Amino acid sequence: MKWRLAVLALVLFSRLFFNLAVTSRYRLGEPVRVRFDNYKIERSGSECIISRGVFWLKNDQVCSLKQAGAVAVSGTFRASLIDRLLGRVWLEESSHYTIETAGESEKTVSDGRPAGIRGISASLRDGAERVANFRAKLSETTLARLPSPEGELVLGIVMGYKSVLPKLFYDQLVRSGTVHIVVASGYNVMVVAGLALSAMLLFWRRRVATLAAISVVWLYVLLAGGEVSLLRAAVMGSVVLIGLAWGRSSRIIWSLVLVVGAMLIMSPLLIENISFQLSVAATFGVAVVGPFLKDGWGRDDPVDVTTTLGALLMTAPLIWWHFGRVSWISLLSNSLILPLIPLVMALGGITMVLALVVPALATVVSWPTYALAHVVVVLIGIFG
Amino acid sequence: MRKVLFWSVAVTFLLLAWVIGQAPDGKLHLVFCDVGQGDAALVIKGSFQMLIDTGPKNGGVVACLGRQIPFWDRRIEVFVNSHPQADHIGALAEVEKRYQIGKKWLAAVAGDRIRYGDLDFDILWPAVSDRVLGASTDLNQLSVVVELNYGKFRALFSGDLGTAEEKVLADSGRLTAVDVLKVAHHGSKYSSAAEFLSAVRPKLAVISVGKNNYGHPTAEALARLAEVGARIWRTDKQGELEIVTDGKNMYY
Numbered sequence: 001m002k003w004r005l006a007v008l009a010l011v012l013f014s015r016l017f018f019n020l021a022v023t024s025r026y027r028l029g030e031p032v033r034v035r036f037d038n039y040k041i042e043r044s045g046s047e048c049i050i051s052r053g054v055f056w057l058k059n060d061q062v063c064s065l066k067q068a069g070a071v072a073v074s075g076t077f078r079a080s081l082i083d084r085l086l087g088r089v090w091l092e093e094s095s096h097y098t099i100e101t102a103g104e105s106e107k108t109v110s111d112g113r114p115a116g117i118r119g120i121s122a123s124l125r126d127g128a129e130r131v132a133n134f135r136a137k138l139s140e141t142t143l144a145r146l147p148s149p150e151g152e153l154v155l156g157i158v159m160g161y162k163s164v165l166p167k168l169f170y171d172q173l174v175r176s177g178t179v180h181i182v183v184a185s186g187y188n189v190m191v192v193a194g195l196a197l198s199a200m201l202l203f204w205r206r207r208v209a210t211l212a213a214i215s216v217v218w219l220y221v222l223l224a225g226g227e228v229s230l231l232r233a234a235v236m237g238s239v240v241l242i243g244l245a246w247g248r249s250s251r252i253i254w255s256l257v258l259v260v261g262a263m264l265i266m267s268p269l270l271i272e273n274i275s276f277q278l279s280v281a282a283t284f285g286v287a288v289v290g291p292f293l294k295d296g297w298g299r300d301d302p303v304d305v306t307t308t309l310g311a312l313l314m315t316a317p318l319i320w321w322h323f324g325r326v327s328w329i330s331l332l333s334n335s336l337i338l339p340l341i342p343l344v345m346a347l348g349g350i351t352m353v354l355a356l357v358v359p360a361l362a363t364v365v366s367w368p369t370y371a372l373a374h375v376v377v378v379l380i381g382i383f384g
Numbered sequence: 385m386r387k388v389l390f391w392s393v394a395v396t397f398l399l400l401a402w403v404i405g406q407a408p409d410g411k412l413h414l415v416f417c418d419v420g421q422g423d424a425a426l427v428i429k430g431s432f433q434m435l436i437d438t439g440p441k442n443g444g445v446v447a448c449l450g451r452q453i454p455f456w457d458r459r460i461e462v463f464v465n466s467h468p469q470a471d472h473i474g475a476l477a478e479v480e481k482r483y484q485i486g487k488k489w490l491a492a493v494a495g496d497r498i499r500y501g502d503l504d505f506d507i508l509w510p511a512v513s514d515r516v517l518g519a520s521t522d523l524n525q526l527s528v529v530v531e532l533n534y535g536k537f538r539a540l541f542s543g544d545l546g547t548a549e550e551k552v553l554a555d556s557g558r559l560t561a562v563d564v565l566k567v568a569h570h571g572s573k574y575s576s577a578a579e580f581l582s583a584v585r586p587k588l589a590v591i592s593v594g595k596n597n598y599g600h601p602t603a604e605a606l607a608r609l610a611e612v613g614a615r616i617w618r619t620d621k622q623g624e625l626e627i628v629t630d631g632k633n634m635y636y
Contacts (some may be wrong), residue, residue, distance in 0.1 A: 138482065144481065144482060147482065148450040151450075168447070169447070368395070
């Protein structure tokens with residue numbers, strides 16, 4: 001208990017101290033000119049949000065921007081900063097902001113980070129590029145072995161590659177209420193954690209297996225694109241796995257409360273973030289509901305059905321609440337398709353890894369992968 | 385241990401059934417993929433596949449190939465391109481990501497011939513001189529016309545050929561009656577000349593067409609096809625078409 005309190009104290013301390021120290025750079029109402037390049041555009045009702053680093057801007061005019069290129073926005077800060085590390089600096093939608101495409105100008109703030117940090121982020125970008133290349137290679141070898149649309153489906157399920165899906169098939173996914181299976185989410189991370197742990201337990205003692213499983217989870221997160229939501233889920237998953245291995249199982253819920261609490265203290269707005277909710281629910285399912293089900297079942301469970309079921313039971317209501325047209329079709333399609341997903345992930349993952357090491361063997365493994373993926377495609381076709 | 389044995393046997397049997405289900409049947413399969421506005425036809429016999437055109441980018445040809453080719457076969461023996469326009473070759477890169485292509489036939493000329501067992505592919509158009517001299521700047525006029533012979537079954541793929549070229553072909557006396565005709569240029573009114581159609585007298589005319597602004601297939605072409613008594617299959621209305629033949633009878 002002591003070390004948990006210590007971690008909590010450290011988190012609180014660093015938040016208060018470092019954030020106050022840095023946030024004093026920006027004052028409310030101070031005119032500023034911000035250069036956005038490589039910005040993201042997200043739609044929010046009739047308006048759009050662009051963001052770059054900590055700076056965020058929301059209005060209806062930015063919807064027409066193209067993804068590429070740079071824009072400069074001048075305006076004032078809308079509110080004082082609530083968080084330097086994960087927070088947002090909203091720019092006032094005042095009348096005098098201008099958007100120039102690719103316009104270079106002096107005195108522009110780039111993304112508000114000190115130069116030292118920008119150096120780190122540059123090397124991070126290099127790393128990200130390498131990961132992206134690796135992902136592209138994995139996708140290439142997968143598509144060379146699996147026909148369409150099974151190949152795309154496996155890529156989507158394993159790595160969250162949504163963009164390569166054929167249009168017709170994507171529409172079927174949407175209509176059958178199963179589109180969430182091709183998005184890399186906290187649920188995927190938890191499934192990987194569960195699968196990896198079961199596999200490692202075949203070879204090693206619990207503690208060694210846990211460490212190995214954690215490395216697999218982090219490798220997966222990296223391969224799946226390393227989005228913030230996945231990183232968060234991986235942190236949660238790791239803490240819970242460690243808790244399961246070293247602590248008493250009755251205390252596991254406290255590990256979860258601690259890590260979730262720490263994240264919420266860092267960034268309170270997370271609570272309304274869907275992927276955060278899903279990650280928490282999936283982790284809770286794996287760590288608490290799964291073992292509970294296993295006790296209740298009281299029988300052998302070689303493929304860890306209960307763990308998957310735990311994650312499923314906890315995330316399903318959220319998925320239906322946020323994404324689902326809550327229809328009988330999606331209930332039925334999901335309960336038929338979701339149990340197959342961990343298997344597709346495992347086989348697809350093995351195929352991809354083997355393709356890099358022993359291509360011939362990967363081809364052999366790709367056959368059962370195809371068979372399973374084909375079953376999923378047929379089911380999706382029936383419901384879509 | 386017993387459980388593991390049971391499951392591995394069960395899975396093996398399932399996979400075997402799967403493989404046998406997809407195994408080629410020794411008959412000739414002629415598939416016209418629904419790729420929207422564009423052409424893509426697949427000739428399959430045993431482990432041999434010939435793809436004639438790919439349709440446009442993202443038109444769906446890879447999904448069609450995925451359905452028609454057994455999953456373990458990652459090689460297409462021959463690819464023939466009728467002419468290098470986007471609605472005929474736009475998806476070649478997608479196809480090459482998925483499949484190895486044995487021989488690419490990108491500029492066939494009249495007189496060329498491919499034989500595979502009892503399959504016989506003859507190129508009827510364009511003449512060598514047309515290609516060499518570059519007499520035409522219209523790619524459609526240089527469309528490769530492929531005649532497929534298998535036993536008594538005969539099919540003709542006419543790319544985007546126009547009426548003028550069709551008439552030259554009809555006058556040459558080289559054309560004979562066919563079972564299946566891939567209607568030229570998605571049913572354009574500037575193709576499917578009456579003289580040409582009365583020379584080939586197709587039993588089944590396949591129009592590979594999708595949403596377009598040209599009015600394809602046009603009423604004129606449809607009327608001329610009806611005049612020679614051809615049954616019409618439109619990929620935009622009826623979707624993908626698979627014709628199976630043993631060299632005598634065909635069904636679809």
